Amino acid sequence: MSxxxxxxxxxxxxxxxxxxxxxxxxxxxxxxxxxxLHDLSAARAELAAFRAAGGAAVVQWTPYGMGRRAADLPELSRATGVRLVCATGLHQAAHYDAEVLDQLHGTGLTELFVSELTEGIGTTGVRAGLIKVAGGFHALDAHARWTMTAAAEAHHATGAPLAVHLELGTGALDVLDLLCDELGVPGDRVILGHPNRFPDPVVHRQAAESGCWLAFDGPSRAHHVTDWRMPEAVRALAEAGFGDRLLLGGDTVVAGARSVDGGPGMPYLLRRVRSRLDAALGADLVDRMLTEHPGRAFAADWP
Structure with a gap:
């Protein structure tokens, strides 16, 4: 059972x-x-604010080697009442020191992902619930192909969902060609992040035809086409018959973006984005995007 x-x-x-x-x-x-993002008390306060706004769960996409603090997540979840899902995986090469990548090339990336999904992250006992990888700007370099190949192999071993950072929202079709067509990952096991940053309705529909999930995220980033184009993009997908493939997220990546530090943060998703999408799509679909859809997207038949 999933x-x-x-x-x-x-x-x-x-x-x-x-x-x-x-x-x-x-x-x-x-x-x-x-x-x-490294302050434990700020993380607890942010989760509490999200909970107060009606939130119940957060999927943390921070992968291996980027300070995800897996050992602190269980107590944060207990203290705030917010369910947390932790990621394994690997981001773009630019986010790591060369020595870290050299070591991973030598020890086996697939094995790392599978171990963190099934046995736990280090000695924490926390098991990851998804694999996070990343594409490049309109292309897939050798690093992306290496990490995505390992992620696909780990998926086939565990059933884990794959979450993909699309650089500035681009490269969705290249990602799907590799993961689904070449590496055999079912479309509904792939979650594409940031499609709102490249709001091409044709690409969105073509990606959705694979059965993948489209995670519209990062609200209130004034330098990206997010808030003001998101309702239009989501409505177009719903009208094209893909309303059941949509997810919503906040993607808080720097300390100043937290609500407790003066930014929109996690509560903004429920405090502002939700009402705007309600008006564009109807509350029923938005409710499913926030509750039913994540449950389906991140569930797996774990070994």
């Missing part, structure tokens, strides 16, 4: 509740110096 793998154990999909399907409690990268 279950969603949270940091406190596996649950039925319908138990997930209102879910931020793409966000970050902790994250560090050499690409974001001085903007790290």
């Amino acid at each position: 279950r969603v793998r949270t940091v406190l154990g596996d649950i039925r999909p319908e138990e997930l509740g209102a879910c931020d399907a793409h966000d970050h409690l902790f994250l560090r990268s050499p690409q974001l110096p001085g903007q790290e």
